[in-house]
Amino acid sequence: MDRREQLLGHNMPLFYRNPVQIVRGEGVWLYDEKGNALLDMYNNVPCAGHCHPHVVKAIQKQVAILNVHSRYLHEGILNYTDRLTALHAEGLSSAVFTCSGSEANEVALNMARIATEGRGIICTDAAYHGNTAEVARLTRRGGEQSREIRSIPFPQCYRPIKDNLTPSALTDLYLAELESAIEAFTKDGTALAGMLLCPILANEGLPNIPPGFMPRAAKLIREAGGLVIADEVQSGFCRTGCWWGYELMDFEPDIAVMGKPMGNGIPFAGVVAGTELVNIFRDSTKYFNTFASSPLQAAAGMAVLDVIESENIRQNVIDVGKYLANELSQLQESCPFLGEVRGRGLFIGLEWVRDRSSRTADPEGAYEIVNCMRNKGILISNAGALRNIIKIRPPLVLQKEDADLFLTAFEESMREFDGAI
Numbered sequence: 001m002d003r004r005e006q007l008l009g010h011n012m013p014l015f016y017r018n019p020v021q022i023v024r025g026e027g028v029w030l031y032d033e034k035g036n037a038l039l040d041m042y043n044n045v046p047c048a049g050h051c052h053p054h055v056v057k058a059i060q061k062q063v064a065i066l067n068v069h070s071r072y073l074h075e076g077i078l079n080y081t082d083r084l085t086a087l088h089a090e091g092l093s094s095a096v097f098t099c100s101g102s103e104a105n106e107v108a109l110n111m112a113r114i115a116t117e118g119r120g121i122i123c124t125d126a127a128y129h130g131n132t133a134e135v136a137r138l139t140r141r142g143g144e145q146s147r148e149i150r151s152i153p154f155p156q157c158y159r160p161i162k163d164n165l166t167p168s169a170l171t172d173l174y175l176a177e178l179e180s181a182i183e184a185f186t187k188d189g190t191a192l193a194g195m196l197l198c199p200i201l202a203n204e205g206l207p208n209i210p211p212g213f214m215p216r217a218a219k220l221i222r223e224a225g226g227l228v229i230a231d232e233v234q235s236g237f238c239r240t241g242c243w244w245g246y247e248l249m250d251f252e253p254d255i256a257v258m259g260k261p262m263g264n265g266i267p268f269a270g271v272v273a274g275t276e277l278v279n280i281f282r283d284s285t286k287y288f289n290t291f292a293s294s295p296l297q298a299a300a301g302m303a304v305l306d307v308i309e310s311e312n313i314r315q316n317v318i319d320v321g322k323y324l325a326n327e328l329s330q331l332q333e334s335c336p337f338l339g340e341v342r343g344r345g346l347f348i349g350l351e352w353v354r355d356r357s358s359r360t361a362d363p364e365g366a367y368e369i370v371n372c373m374r375n376k377g378i379l380i381s382n383a384g385a386l387r388n389i390i391k392i393r394p395p396l397v398l399q400k401e402d403a404d405l406f407l408t409a410f411e412e413s414m415r416e417f418d419g420a421i
Helices: 002-008 053-065 075-085 101-116 167-188 213-223 275-285 295-310 313-332 363-375 400-420
Strands: 022-026 029-032 037-040 094-098 120-124 149-152 192-197 227-231 255-258 269-273 338-344 347-352 381-383 389-392
Touching (some): 053 295, 075 094, 101 275, 269 275, 295 313, 313 338, 313 400
Parallel strands (some): 227 255
Antiparallel strands (some): 094 269, 347 389, 381 389
């Protein structure tokens, strides 16, 4: 720890009160320096599982032949783009590749602003879309506003901005907030470029979104002259049981952003959009990224798609995710601190509260559960707008027997927490 701080600087984030030193991974398992096995219920980067043999072989084979930047012709990246865009909505037919989700969201923002000639971007008040200077401006707490970026309350049913409304009335209320943000840009003389949202609001805490919000919000944005950007970095590649979060939420974006799972650990991210949008962006920026659109990225990306399709990963996500959510819902009945079980597929959020009646968020309690689970050999984390969401997001190859190990440890942790109160 001292050496890490000296070499990398202090305040570099670490999980857990007693941090883990990882030396090896396989499937859904990680191993520390003492050989202890830890069940990974958090990492979405290795969506095909840690060190999947097919992905490893593809990477080894390609790096032994060629890896070079994109200013040469190479068929690998074209074949991958063909295959990737075929999985998206019909209009998303061309791509711009990057190395990280932050870079990809930066490209998406620039693409929307260039195409619309507007500057205004709408996000939520608990958004996170990356670390670049421009994208980081969208990381909001408390609804701060500017002439170019305006945030709206993230739509949710658990702690809505007004209580005792019907679902449809709640949807209307959140859409009114979006309309107000659009009108504020108009009043400021700022043309709207678009809206950037994760379709399932992952960083906001995976809330149950009022029905119909996403497609109706997309319609409002387009009517105001903007473009709709779906940040699929967390929700994409079958995480929810659908290939993309926007499918689950019943809308089609103008631009979709992908990241972490694309290369199963190889830095690989990208943006897909209509060919005209991509051409406008390229003509205006001459965008070039040394390590993007590489033969190595293409090989890794192809191998990930191979695994998802050949091993029927999507169905596994649906089946194991449903089992896990159902079992957690049963545990909720005996735990006064578990306010809500939510999510889809193998992406589940547990709302940890001081008590169910008040719905008061308990981030400290969530952190205690996370550390208790770590001590039992299960890796999860706490997240969300109030940091009280216990976040469960394992590699997509998680099996039912792995879920049972998690459930046993979680039930023990709940009882220990209850006994300590």
